[in-house]
Amino acid sequence: MIYRSLSLTALALVAALFTSCGGSGPNVISKSSIRSGSGIYAKRESFALPPASSQAVAAAAGKPRDKHSMPVYAFSDRNRIVRTTAYTSTESDHLIYGDKNATGTTLRYNDRVRSAAADWSFYPVGTTFRIKGLPYLYVVDDYGSALLGTGTVDIYTPTKEVMGLWATRTVEMTVVQWGSMTRSAELLSQRTSYDHCRKMLANIVRQRPDLGNVAKN
Known part of the structure; x- marks a missing residue:
């Protein structure tokens, strides 16, 4: 299966890296400082x-x-x-x-x-x-x-x-x-007027035929 459920360990890792609380959050670098x-x-x-x-x-x-x-x-x-x-x-x-x-x-x-x-x-x-x-x-x-x-x-x-x-x-x-292939298909299905989006969506459906209905919506 292409799609994999998130493990608790991976979820904890990603959550820790994305969390920004008070002074412990990521140091966002402004363009002016760069x-x-x-x-x-x-x-x-x-x-x-x-x-x-x-x-x-x-x-x-x-x-x-x-x-x-x-x-x-x-x-x-x-x-x-x-x-x-x-x-x-x-x-x-x-x-x-x-x-x-x-x-x-x-x-x-x-x-x-x-x-x-x-x-x-x-x-x-x-x-x-x-x-x-x-x-x-x-x-x-x-x-x-x-x-x-x-x-x-x-x-x-x-x-x-x-x-x-x-x-x-x-x-x-x-x-x-x-x-997420499902989320990718959902977003791309709304943009099929663009050739590259349509082709990415078609390739996703080739790999995941169960997402064919998502592609049609």
Whole structure:
């Protein structure tokens, strides 16, 4: 089954990371602080990452490939080597959405949780993951037409400066918890006038025929 029920342990982890109470909440970094101090924050976000483990490289060797020649994984494969790109809400193709993600909530970028975009038929909305060498929990809450049909994950960054620091990177990633195919289908079924949404929805239904009725609503 693609869909998995959340374990109590995973729920506790995600809840702890998302909770913000008083002074114990995540340190949300403003755009002004990122731009100030001669790029001090940008320097801190150098994103120096270790190489992928030999086990991850070996596991990727026999996988089918997407259009970027990256391995395509089964949902049972939580540890994976992934192509990542970066985006920001001030890019021309995102200006109409402002700082909102595809679920209608605010894109996140703090010292605990950060937003990411993906093809929701590869990484359903709500999928949480970690990147080897970084302390953050990334959450798939957005998508993009350029990601269609690939395993590429687009990392949200708050400015073009930080986006340039990330650029395009191949990383080792571990899925902490899968998101919801049902929720993905519900959202995409409302946006079938967009070609990439329609195609993501069709691929979800191919994998989960029981969601065919959701797609028709």
